[in-house]
Amino acid sequence: MLKTSERTGDLLDNWAAFLRSRSVDEPPSLRRCRQAAAEAFARLGYPLKKNEDWKYTNVSRLAQIVWNPAPPIERISIPDWEAIRTIIANGRVVYRGGVGEWGDKVSIDDWDRACKMHANFLEEHWNQVARWSQHPFAALNTACFQDAVIIRVKAGHEINLPIHILMHHQPSINTGQACFPRILIYLETGSRATVVESYQGGDEASFTCGIVEIILERFAHLDYYKVQQEDEHNIHIVQTYIRLAQGSELRAHIVSLGGGLVRNECDVQLTGEQGVCTLNGLYLAHGRQHVDNHTEIEHVAPGCVSFELYKGILSDRAHGVFHGKIYVHPGAQKTDAKQTNQALLLSDDAEVDSKPQLEIYADDVRCTHGATVGQLDDRQLFYLRTRGISAEQARNLLIYGFAEEIISRIHVAPVRYQLEDLLLAQEGLPLESELRRVILP
Template identity: 40%
Template structure:
């Protein structure tokens, strides 16, 4: 009889424990084992849990992924170098991870200003573990799912970004996570600490070799101190046979500004949770997203914005384009706590279904416990507008081209909101690449 999922990962932990970073830190060893014990008891989420009722992870659970590469880094070949060159964004500080491990030979950090630390999490755990102990241990006993517990147990590498007070990066940081080995699960852990008045923009980019089956289970923690400005942009281009589970947790302090965008294009099954706490006065956050699915893909976005103090402002705008027999889930919750007077919150989710078998489950939510607020939310699900198609047809555009143009315009509405020119240009090329040649000539 084959081992259950908890039995498999318990055995994997025994196999790799000695090579995990920070193994000489008693507090980290204790945190890893507590997280593993939690997973052994809780397991993977099921459809009986409210937050997972539309997303079945049974296919992921059936796989017995290895938690460390089976081949040494020196087995990486020239094809990987070509992939990285194609995926790297221009004019960025590039940090590359292949199969869950930092690759300095392909990373190009460039000149970093004073007060900016950009390195791998494994290196940070060796050099300054005291700066990470509180952040990592505070999540003990508070895992929203078995995936979070697995990440805590097996995290081996990721990005460590710290900006001192007043420090600013003019060019964005590009964190490129590339999967090239089948049957592997990686657990990247990224930590971003932006101290008072600092400023940074980050692109977290996940990609994989086409046709490979593997799994990514990533967690990103962001702390934005007083008056800090942080942008976090996530581009998910995994293999269409891959699994992608991600969480982004944000703690905002007085006067801070946080902007997020999430672009989900790949993966057989993908789930992203974004949790933002506006934990002081005069904070602002913006969450934008675009998911485009086809075949039998399943993409799930769960977001939660907690307004806990007065004078907070949040804006959320997500769009989805679905074809084939694909399915998408959007669950966006905004909670206005009793002390959060004069909150200004707006949330919108719009979906375009291009086939009869495509399906979307959308659930925008507002929970308001304060009486002096301005809040709104809404969702739409529909097909292409027949009048708009007729208008284009009347101007000599054939039916296929008219539909493609309208779909492009629908998706481009999210892309053009991006402030980062390199990422905006890359996404526009990806969108254009899906259009027929005759349509490209019209643009």
């Protein structure tokens, strides 16, 4: 029934059989939704270059690979830092740590369990913010996702321990292998939580196609981290859809360290007054890595604030893309939106494309955007070297200094330390960050 074409590859055929074999009893409306999404993808196909949203990111190779479901894997190591942890390996939830003392304040379920226990909740909140009917990859994920993590924080509660979702992609077949992780984070009125998503693994023949839906009810507060450190050839396309109700606040940190072709999309709707959304982005790209940060912030309600600060460090022939759309609806008066995109180019062949897009239909607003592209400063390098620091270490210190503005905003210590180590180790710097940990809490 689903017609494959050059623009969709054979993907859906492979997946239809796989999904039929699954035993989960999905609520009928969600089953219909899968079907509709499959049809949407068959209609939309993989985006082409002439599609303005995909102008700088070429995904044509996706259609040339036969994608198969990633097989289950047996073993996975569990990070040792303390968190309420769930692990998705090759698209399936394989580990669900206990929520312990937080049991009555937060629930974390996989797809199977959520369908059994919380069908009503799913009917109400699932697929509510993902734009699956218009976006090819959102359609693809909605049609094909194998499993999901549903996080629900109860009204008025604060979860002090980070909730960690680790997405591990372990290639084990020779042909293309795809994972479709799917997450719903739902914060009830007045609740607060910290969620860390990390992505790891993969190779040149693997594809991570994810959707994260984040719904913040009134006065909810979420500190959200997406840390992508997959294999540097992996294809990673993840849409994060966010809806903020009145007085709620999201602080998001989108960090890309790995991946071959990376597309992070953040689609934010500020639907209630006094909502605050901060997007902090950091990416490091070398070799031929391509990292595309695509953000769309919609100010629907008046009096909301959105801040975006994206920083990229590019070397070799790496390519960075930043697309920042801000859409201010008529009536969204007193909107305050600020968008900043900075890139540090470490080689002549590295490249960055920056595309701000402001569409403002209200008159009493403040919207600013700025983009800078720079190189390391010779005066700073000289200064460091006159203190005995080698040219290479001086470069690394300056690179770190550039990234630090984002790193300093990361409040989950293990994530911050892990990033410092990763950043500094990747740049060949001795691990001096120990000093910061001893003295700078």
